[in-house]
Amino acid sequence: MRTKNKKSPLKAFMKQRRMGLNEFIQKIATNSSYSCKPSEVQSILNISPPQESELLNENSSPPPSHSQQINLGPSSNPHAKPSDFQFLKIIGKGSFGKVLLARHKADEKFYAVKVLQKKAILKKKEEKHIMSERNVLLKNVKHPFLVGLHFSIQTTSRLYFILDYINGGELFYHLQRERCFLEPRARFYAAEIASALGYLHSLNIVYRDLKPENILLDSQGHIVLTDFGLCKENIEPNGITSTFCGTPEYLAPEVLHKQPYDRTVDWWCLGAVLYEMLYGLPPFYSRNTAEMYDNILNKPLQLKPNITNSARNLLEGLLQKDRTKRTGAKTDFMEIKNHIFFSPIDWDDLINKKITPPFNPNVSGPSDLQHFDPEFTDEPVPNSIGQSPDSILITASIKEAAEAFMGFSYAPPMDSYL
Numbered sequence: 001m002r003t004k005n006k007k008s009p010l011k012a013f014m015k016q017r018r019m020g021l022n023e024f025i026q027k028i029a030t031n032s033s034y035s036c037k038p039s040e041v042q043s044i045l046n047i048s049p050p051q052e053s054e055l056l057n058e059n060s061s062p063p064p065s066h067s068q069q070i071n072l073g074p075s076s077n078p079h080a081k082p083s084d085f086q087f088l089k090i091i092g093k094g095s096f097g098k099v100l101l102a103r104h105k106a107d108e109k110f111y112a113v114k115v116l117q118k119k120a121i122l123k124k125k126e127e128k129h130i131m132s133e134r135n136v137l138l139k140n141v142k143h144p145f146l147v148g149l150h151f152s153i154q155t156t157s158r159l160y161f162i163l164d165y166i167n168g169g170e171l172f173y174h175l176q177r178e179r180c181f182l183e184p185r186a187r188f189y190a191a192e193i194a195s196a197l198g199y200l201h202s203l204n205i206v207y208r209d210l211k212p213e214n215i216l217l218d219s220q221g222h223i224v225l226t227d228f229g230l231c232k233e234n235i236e237p238n239g240i241t242s243t244f245c246g247t248p249e250y251l252a253p254e255v256l257h258k259q260p261y262d263r264t265v266d267w268w269c270l271g272a273v274l275y276e277m278l279y280g281l282p283p284f285y286s287r288n289t290a291e292m293y294d295n296i297l298n299k300p301l302q303l304k305p306n307i308t309n310s311a312r313n314l315l316e317g318l319l320q321k322d323r324t325k326r327t328g329a330k331t332d333f334m335e336i337k338n339h340i341f342f343s344p345i346d347w348d349d350l351i352n353k354k355i356t357p358p359f360n361p362n363v364s365g366p367s368d369l370q371h372f373d374p375e376f377t378d379e380p381v382p383n384s385i386g387q388s389p390d391s392i393l394i395t396a397s398i399k400e401a402a403e404a405f406m407g408f409s410y411a412p413p414m415d416s417y418l
Contacts, residue, residue, distance in 0.1 A: 079151075080153045081155075082153070082158075082160060082385070083387070084106065085102040085104055085111070085162075086103045086386075087102045087113070087381050087386050088103060088367075089101045089369060089372075089376075089381065090377060090379045091112065092376055094114075094116075097114065097116040098114075098115055098376075099112055099113070099115070100113050101113075102162075110165045110366040111150060111162050112163045112166065113160055113163070114161035115385060117158060118158060130159065143195075143196060144353055145192045145195055145196040145199075145223055145224060146196050146200075146225050147164050147216070147224050147226040148163065149162070150163065155387065166218050166226070167218075167219060167361075167368060167369065167371060168217030168220075168361035168363060169216070169372065170212060170213055170371075171189065171213075171215040171217065171223070171273075171277075172211075172212035173371060175276065180277065180278055180279055180280040181277045183278065183307060184344075184358060185277075186274060186278050187342065188345075189215070189223055189277065190277070191345045192350065193215060193223055193273065195333075195351060196223070196225045197210070197266045197270065197333065198332065198336070198337070201333060202333075206262070206263050206265060206266060207225070207269075208266065210266060210272075211250050211269070211272075212273060214227045215273070217359075219363045220353075220360065220361075221357030221359050221360050222357055248289055248292060249272065249284075249285060249292070250282060252268035252269070252296075253268075253296055253297050253323075254323050256293055256296060256297055262323065263328070264329050267318050267326055267328035268323070270318055271314070271318025271319040272319065274315060274318070275319065278307055278311065279304065283315075284296045284301075297321070301316060310339075310340045310341040311341055313340070313341070327339065
């Protein structure tokens with residue numbers, strides 16, 4: 001069983017994942033000589049994780065000169081501002097900011113508010129990913145297993161995503177506690193995840209960053225996919241892309257090879273998550289990242305005999321190193337949907353949430369934070385988090401940051417959320 005005991009051999013594994021490895025991946029991607037051989041990548045792997053001072057720190061160094069501006073239209077939003085919310089608890093962290101539980105002062109509804117530092121985003125040249133996340137969130141309103149965006153706002157120094165508040169805990173959190181899941185439970189989660197991925201693919205969006213940390217459980221136990229910063233838009237059914245991104249444990253071979261890849265990269269990740277749900281660790285995992293990459297590229301998939309033949313067949317199909325032979329390569333989600341492993345699933349009942357989840361998080365209400373890591377919830381909420389634009393000193397670098405995110409702000413008609 002995974003624990004947070006200092007003597008646990010998996011402590012480093014969990015700590016790495018908590019610190020966020022997308023930045024790590026992007027740094028590797030900038031090294032053109034990288035070829036996934038252990039002897040060649042050791043020096044690349046010795047890089048520091050993002051420092052706490054970079055997260056929501058107004059005093060961090062200003063971003064480098066930024067010439068490319070993102071302009072998606074008028075950014076003014078007269079209807080929403082940070083001071084409309086009471087920020088209650090920190091419930092998560094990322095490379096560019098924090099996620100907070102907040103209550104809207106007017107309607108008293110609870111939301112998860114993702115607060116991002118413009119300076120940190122600009123410094124790492126990540127504004128396109130942030131804007132892509134906002135665009136994808138706007139398209140998620142029609143699917144039950146994707147987190148919904150209520151509105152987005154910005155101040156001179158920060159971006160705010162006002163999202164559905166989901167407090168059943170990360171799938172990673174529950175896996176960490178239980179080590180692995182029985183097959184019926186893993187099948188239920190995999191089906192809801194596949195349904196969400198299939199919907200994104202129908203919108204020509206490739207998700208690219210499926211992992212247990214990005215899969216939440218709602219208060220009833222249904223999955224909710226979140227964090228769309230690495231989504232790639234406008235990928236047609238036969239379309240390809242080549243950006244090197246993702247999280248190490250879940251990278252598909254074609255991504256590691258820096259080859260063009262398509263929607264099947266998401267089905268590889270589904271296979272990796274299903275494997276982890278059944279066995280407790282990702283496939284091909286090694287604490288040595290270079291060795292893990294070599295395993296992903298070259299080591300045959302090894303499956304212990306404690307799963308059914310249908311689960312074995314699906315894992316072998318999803319974790320097929322040749323993407324053209326991977327399950328999902330021919331008819332995308334329909335191929336997954338029709339696999340024998342999912343034969344107990346009524347997909348109409350699934351999408352309508354008529355199937356009772358195999359696990360109930362048993363939360364008492366919005367203030368029940370039992371499934372959030374105390375590492376986050378015990379931290380005090382910064383006083384400046386709810387400041388409105390007129391209460392923040394506007395420096396030259398902050399002005400520049402504001403211009404870079406023109407068009408970020410979004411709000412539906414007032415009566416739809418007040």
